[in-house]
Amino acid sequence: MAPRTRPPAVSRYQPREQDGKFATLFLQDVYRGLEPGVDRGEIKRLRVVREMPKTVRIDPAMRAFGFQFPVVSCGATYAPKDVLGEVPVEPDGSACFHVPAGVPLYFMALDAEGRALQRMRSFTHLMPGESQGCIGCHEPRLDTTMPHRGQALNRAPRNLDPPEWGTGGFAYWRVVQPVLDRYCVECHHPHNAGGGIDLTGDRTDFFNVSYETLARENQGPDGSPYVSWIPTYNGQEQNILKIAPRTWGAPASRLAELVSGGHPDASGKPRFEMDPESRRRVYAWIDLNVPYYDTSETAYPDKEGCRRIYAPEVDKVLSEVAQRRCQSCHVNGEMHRKEWTRITAPEYNTFLLAPLSKSAGGTEKCGKPVFDDTSDPDYQAILATLRPLEEQLHALPRMDMPGGKPAPEVCRACK
Structure with a gap:
């Protein structure tokens, strides 16, 4: 003591x-x-x-x-x-x-x-x-x-400069889609999907078309072919070790290269010159790890992922029609469809455009018309499975749509 x-x-x-x-x-x-x-x-x-x-x-x-x-x-x-x-x-x-x-x-x-x-x-x-x-x-x-004061301490702390698109949540459909509408959809739309790339903003079962195309399709451990993003699925934990600068995000993304270089044609001539603010929107989306929704609220708490708008009847009718009319290419009616389905403007789904004659507004990607026009009973049967889903989305907008509101019956005890 x-x-x-x-x-x-x-x-x-x-x-x-x-x-x-x-x-x-x-x-x-x-x-x-x-x-x-x-x-x-x-x-x-x-x-x-x-x-x-x-x-x-x-x-x-x-x-x-x-x-x-x-x-x-x-x-x-x-x-x-x-x-x-x-x-x-x-x-x-x-x-x-x-x-x-x-x-x-x-x-x-x-x-x-x-x-x-x-x-x-x-x-x-x-x-x-x-x-x-x-x-x-x-x-x-x-x-x-280090024994170094830092130049930033020679002045008062700065206030943040807010982004030009505003704060409150980064919504792909509100921040990025307008950029694609302005610069990209003239060439990349359902009837002329250059390189198979559709960048329109129609809503799909989970997201919208351009998001599905750029971020979701053909994804792997490093993201998608167009966007480098960090997977958060179980079993992908090894990516936490990949921390070298420029490994992820815009510096490693093909989309960022196309945006910064103006998407040059075969001769090397840029197709467009995107303004700096629009480029920064695209880069920010990629670097935020490609969010689509800006909220965890939902208008559809009882749907898959609290987002998906779909019906099994779509698959059933498509398969039945394909077995009767598409056997020459699709054995047993098995079609290689995209992972997603267009819900708004459903007539622009590839499984309706490809078999439809060009004279009726289709693409005839099937080689020859299966449906001569849109009055074909099978065409109408397929479309009839999708129209109610489109009407449902318009009547009760999802959170990625203007007018989307949180479902009142959801438990918010953890808020």
Whole structure:
């Protein structure tokens, strides 16, 4: 036993009133952890992203695309995203800025084009009035701070610059589809799907047509042929080790190359020049890990994934018609259909366009017309299985449609 000096008592911190909703972050040097894969001077801005809450309690038996219930993406992100804004990175790699308190946040290091060369793979929270800092981006955990103040501390913390498309949730159909409508659908539509690519915005059973085409079709461990995204299915956990800069997202995506290069033709001449704001929308979607829905709310809690609009009658009638009229190409009526079905404008499904004569508005991709015109009883029988689904969507809009409203009967005890 020996006398000791009484330790100092730390008073309970009470944030100033103006700090009640915000916290402050300081980044010492973004290049610590990025070099040598990223050169100094490449990182121009930091993007701050909020993980949106899952506000509803749903039976896991309703899951789809792994364990998504409600569905947010095609097997990529399982949480909706909200881009809160961006801040500049100083020439020495530092940044200091305000962020909302009490919400899950993560960050992206952006190049001059707005592509994420690296992203945070977890998230953090801060309390009101709290100040925290990090020394780099994916630097070794045992690294210590450098004896360097950082240029960002020579000025007051910055406020976030919100994205031009607004905050509140990143909805593919609202942020990205207008870009495709403006620049792409003139060539990539149901009647002239250049390269088999349809980029229109008609709703499908889960998503919309362009999302199905770009993100869902032919997906594998590295995403799809057009978009590099991180799978979140069970059994894909090894991708957590793939953290080198430019491994995922826009820097590794063919779609981003087409967007930045103007989709050149065979002679190398660009077909279009997309404006910078539109390019950044596309890059942001890819780097957010291709979300489609901007909310975990649902208008259809009793459907698969709390989203899917479909009916078994579609498959039954298609198979029956194919067995009678398509045996020359489709043995036993087995057709190689897409994974998705167009619900709005159902007459533009390939299984209705391909057998329909060109004179009647079809594509005749079957080689010769099976249906001479749209009055054919079998054509009408197939279409009749889809029309009620289209009417259902218009009467009760899904959350990816104007007028979509959360179902009132869903349990929100976890909110």
